[in-house]
Amino acid sequence: GENVEQHPSTLSVQEGDSAVIKCTYSDSASNYFPWYKQELGKRPQLIIDIRSNVGEKKDQRIAVTLNKTAKHFSLHITETQPEDSAVYFCAARNNNDMRFGAGTRLTVKP
Amino acid sequence: DGGITQSPKYLFRKEGQNVTLSCEQNLNHDAMYWYRQDPGQGLRLIYYSQIVNDFQKGDIAEGYSVSREKKESFPLTVTSAQKNPTAFYLCASSMRRAGRNERSGKLFFGSGTQLSVL
Numbered sequence: 001g002e003n004v005e006q007h008p009s010t011l012s013v014q015e016g017d018s019a020v021i022k023c024t025y026s027d028s029a030s031n032y033f034p035w036y037k038q039e040l041g042k043r044p045q046l047i048i049d050i051r052s053n054v055g056e057k058k059d060q061r062i063a064v065t066l067n068k069t070a071k072h073f074s075l076h077i078t079e080t081q082p083e084d085s086a087v088y089f090c091a092a093r094n095n096n097d098m099r100f101g102a103g104t105r106l107t108v109k110p
Numbered sequence: 111d112g113g114i115t116q117s118p119k120y121l122f123r124k125e126g127q128n129v130t131l132s133c134e135q136n137l138n139h140d141a142m143y144w145y146r147q148d149p150g151q152g153l154r155l156i157y158y159s160q161i162v163n164d165f166q167k168g169d170i171a172e173g174y175s176v177s178r179e180k181k182e183s184f185p186l187t188v189t190s191a192q193k194n195p196t197a198f199y200l201c202a203s204s205m206r207r208a209g210r211n212e213r214s215g216k217l218f219f220g221s222g223t224q225l226s227v228l
Contacts, residue, residue, distance in 0.1 A: 001169070006152075032215040043200065043219040044153070051215075089152060093215055096160065097168065098143065098204075102152035 002027040004092050006101025013080050014109055021104045023090035024072045030092040033066060033073050038087045038103075047088075048075070080108045113137040116201050116220035122228050123188065123195055131186045131223045133201035140205065142184035143217070146170060147198040159184055188225060199223045 003026040013019050025033075031052040036044035050057045050064045050073065057064050061080075066073040077084055085108045090101040114135040123129045133142065141160050145153040155168030159178040173192025178184055184203075188195045201220040 034216065043221050045219075046216060049216065091217075096166070097155060097158050098202075098217055099155060099169075100145070100153040103150075105150075 002030055002092050002094060002097070002099040004090060004099050004101045006090050006104060008104060009102065010105045010107075012107045012109060015080060015082060017080055019075075019077045019080055019084070019106055019108075021075045021088055021090070021106075022072060023074070023092075023101050024070075025092040025099075026071065027092065027094055028071065029094040031095075032093040032098075033064070034091050034093075034098075035062075035064060035075050036089045036091065036100075038089065044089060077106075080106075082108050082110050084108050114201065114203055114218050114220045116199075116223050118223060119221070121223055121225045123225060124228050126190045128187055128189050129195075129225070131188070131199055131201075131225070133184045133186065133220055134182055135184075135203045135218075136182060137203055137218065138181075139203035139218070140181070141203060142178070143202045143204075144168075144174075144176065144184070144186045145200045145202065147200060147222075153200065156186065196226050197224075199225060 006023045034049035037047045038044040048062050048064050050066050061078045063076040087103045087105050089103050091098050117132045143158040144156040154170050156174050157176045159165035175187045200222050202217040204217045
């Protein structure tokens with residue numbers, strides 16, 4: 001089955017700086033790669049996703065890049081704000097199931 | 111997200127007891143999933159179902175059972191064989207396959223059930 005690895009496990013940045021979280025996956029059949037944000041005690045919320053036929057996608061301050069050859073994808077948050085502080089999960093999906101990375105706890109210091 | 115409901119929000123299990131977590135969706139999604147989340151950790155897949163009357167084991171299925179008798183419902187039973195059941199359980203649903211439809215593949219989560227052992 002699919003195996004997703006995520007780094008770093010914790011990330012602390014100053015407000016206004018950029019944050020980058022990286023994930024790798026093992027199953028070359030995976031074709032959908034979402035990113036979720038989870039605040040304490042709440043359900044994960046989809047913030048951006050990318051499909052295997054696209055190399056990059058951007059939504060305001062958030063962008064995701066995908067390198068299918070290397071089987072890795074990254075989340076980029078620019079101009080970080082304190083409300084960006086949360087746990088972020090990457091995931092990879094083939095046609096059957098979705099597997100998640102272990103998560104990155106992002107702290108944005110004001 | 112609206113349309114997928116988990117209950118109860120909090121659940122306590124006694125030694126040797128089976129407990130069932132409810133998950134209902136009205137999004138007309140074919141696929142449903144159960145994940146377990148331990149404190150400070152990621153989501154681990156317990157079971158998933160792509161279609162009614164069919165389901166597959168995920169990475170940590172031991173000590174759990176599921177059924178999928180209706181499209182809308184995917185209950186999870188935590189059996190007495192699960193020796194460390196304390197965790198946050200999340201149910202999710204999606205369209206069946208991650209195809210070209212922009213909506214397909216996206217997982218929608220319920221609000222979760224916190225299970226604790228008495």
